[in-house]
Amino acid sequence: MLVALGVRIQGLRHDRGLTLQQLAEAADVSVGMLSSVERGQKAPTIVVLARIADGLGVSLADLVAEPEDTRIIVRRAADQDSVDEPGGWRRTVLSPVVPGVNFEWIRTTLPPDCDAGRFPAYAPGSHEYVVVESGTLRLTIADTPVDLNEGDSAYFAADVTHGYANTGSGPCTYYVAALIMRARVAQPRTRHTSRGLRRG
Amino acid sequence: MLVALGVRIQGLRHDRGLTLQQLAEAADVSVGMLSSVERGQKAPTIVVLARIADGLGVSLADLVAEPEDTRIIVRRAADQDSVDEPGGWRRTVLSPVVPGVNFEWIRTTLPPDCDAGRFPAYAPGSHEYVVVESGTLRLTIADTPVDLNEGDSAYFAADVTHGYANTGSGPCTYYVAALIMRARVAQPRTRHTSRGLRRG
DNA sequence: ATGCTCGTTTCTCTATAGTGAAATTCGTAG
DNA sequence: CTACGAATTTCACTATAGAGAAACGAGCAT
Numbered sequence: 001m002l003v004a005l006g007v008r009i010q011g012l013r014h015d016r017g018l019t020l021q022q023l024a025e026a027a028d029v030s031v032g033m034l035s036s037v038e039r040g041q042k043a044p045t046i047v048v049l050a051r052i053a054d055g056l057g058v059s060l061a062d063l064v065a066e067p068e069d070t071r072i073i074v075r076r077a078a079d080q081d082s083v084d085e086p087g088g089w090r091r092t093v094l095s096p097v098v099p100g101v102n103f104e105w106i107r108t109t110l111p112p113d114c115d116a117g118r119f120p121a122y123a124p125g126s127h128e129y130v131v132v133e134s135g136t137l138r139l140t141i142a143d144t145p146v147d148l149n150e151g152d153s154a155y156f157a158a159d160v161t162h163g164y165a166n167t168g169s170g171p172c173t174y175y176v177a178a179l180i181m182r183a184r185v186a187q188p189r190t191r192h193t194s195r196g197l198r199r200g
Numbered sequence: 201m202l203v204a205l206g207v208r209i210q211g212l213r214h215d216r217g218l219t220l221q222q223l224a225e226a227a228d229v230s231v232g233m234l235s236s237v238e239r240g241q242k243a244p245t246i247v248v249l250a251r252i253a254d255g256l257g258v259s260l261a262d263l264v265a266e267p268e269d270t271r272i273i274v275r276r277a278a279d280q281d282s283v284d285e286p287g288g289w290r291r292t293v294l295s296p297v298v299p300g301v302n303f304e305w306i307r308t309t310l311p312p313d314c315d316a317g318r319f320p321a322y323a324p325g326s327h328e329y330v331v332v333e334s335g336t337l338r339l340t341i342a343d344t345p346v347d348l349n350e351g352d353s354a355y356f357a358a359d360v361t362h363g364y365a366n367t368g369s370g371p372c373t374y375y376v377a378a379l380i381m382r383a384r385v386a387q388p389r390t391r392h393t394s395r396g397l398r399r400g
Numbered sequence: 401a402t403g404c405t406c407g408t409t410t411c412t413c414t415a416t417a418g419t420g421a422a423a424t425t426c427g428t429a430g
Numbered sequence: 431c432t433a434c435g436a437a438t439t440t441c442a443c444t445a446t447a448g449a450g451a452a453a454c455g456a457g458c459a460t
Binding site for chain 2: 448451
Binding site: 001002005043044045046047049050059060061062064065103105107127129131153175177179 | 201202205243244245246247249250259260261262264265303305307327329331353375377379
């Protein structure tokens with residue numbers, strides 16, 4: 001875990017063509033410390049890690065996030081998951097499942113006067129973007145209703161319950177792009193970290 | 201900066217109804233340390249911060265990410281930036297600018313046989329998603345061309361040069377959703393410089 | 401009040417993060 | 431092969447993170 005962070009930092013440094021001392025100066029961290037961190041031999045405090053991130057021009061969150069590996073994924077129209085829900089509405093998932101990325105892109109068509117129901121609150125930091133292609137969509141964020149017409153777009157923080165409904169007399173088609181943060185709920189506690197035997 | 205992290209941790213702990221000792225046990229961290237961290241009196245190393253994040257059931261990246269403040273942003277169709285480029289193609293930016301979120305959602309229409317040109321490589325970790333609404337789109341990732349027809353969607357890592365072109369005889373309309381990572385190039389220390397994002 | 405429990409803070413002490421400079425490796429030129 | 435400059439690693443030392451337990455303080459019952 002430490003070495004992974006180290007190689008990640010080193011990779012970013014090499015990408016920018018920086019030497020240890022250059023980055024050390026830019027990040028206001030000693031060269032030796034930087035070297036140790038890159039090789040996973042020392043665990044930096046968040047303050048120095050934040051300085052390193054700043055020196056690299058990335059956010060601290062970016063540094064600790066797992067790196068991306070997949071390169072190109074194409075989903076043909078025929079391969080896309082189209083779900084015809086009982087209520088007469090149709091959803092098409094446009095985005096592929098990419099490990100480490102919590103992005104979903106969905107095209108939905110609702111028949112006239114149809115309520116797609118409410119969705120639960122996602123973890124803090126989740127966002128959703130909506131664009132209406134045709135028709136009228138009533139978006140309800142927590143308890144606040146917003147009416148969107150053709151061409152309107154909206155953004156909202158998705159950490160509250162939210163619902164979609166077609167309030168018009170014709171069908172309504174809209175796109176939803178969602179960045180969902182994952183939040184694990186109180187796992188039975190991993191015991192793989194039985195630290196405490198190294199203290200004398 | 202440290203106190204901000206502290207109150208954030210404390211808030212998450214209170215949300216879960218945990219006491220210092222409960223979280224300390226769940227996170228395998230001493231109570232005193234946890235207390236100090238919550239009040240910003242000590243700077244934890246990433247290993248203990250990772251354990252704390254684990255105990256809270258959130259990812260390390262979630263912990264260090266700035267909290268979201270904006271709640272709902274609506275952009276009416278009339279307010280959206282529609283740019284008619286010289287080449288005869290039209291771009292509409294659907295996503296609003298949200299601080300801290302590097303997400304852009306754009307609808308583009310290209311006239312027949314039009315090349316929208318190539319875009320530079322973004323920072324590692326950047327992604328793009330594409331959906332073709334109508335027509336035929338030739339996507340070029342690095343040197344790999346991919347042809348997308350109506351309804352096809354694609355994902356690719358945007359840290360290489362990439363281009364869009366309409367190779368068909370009719371107009372082509374497509375959506376691009378982009379998560380762009382920011383990367384600064386070796387500035388002379390501190391001072392958070394701007395972050396200019398733009399996307400075609 | 402007195403005693404009890406729960407939650408938090410403070411205390412002591414050891415392990416280690418972090419610095420600055422010397423030592424080492426590694427190209428590359430002479 | 432030797433010399434030299436740049437990049438990285440090792441070394442000695444100081445500051446502090448982190449564990450463990452004691453001390454503090456707020457309810458709450460008797």
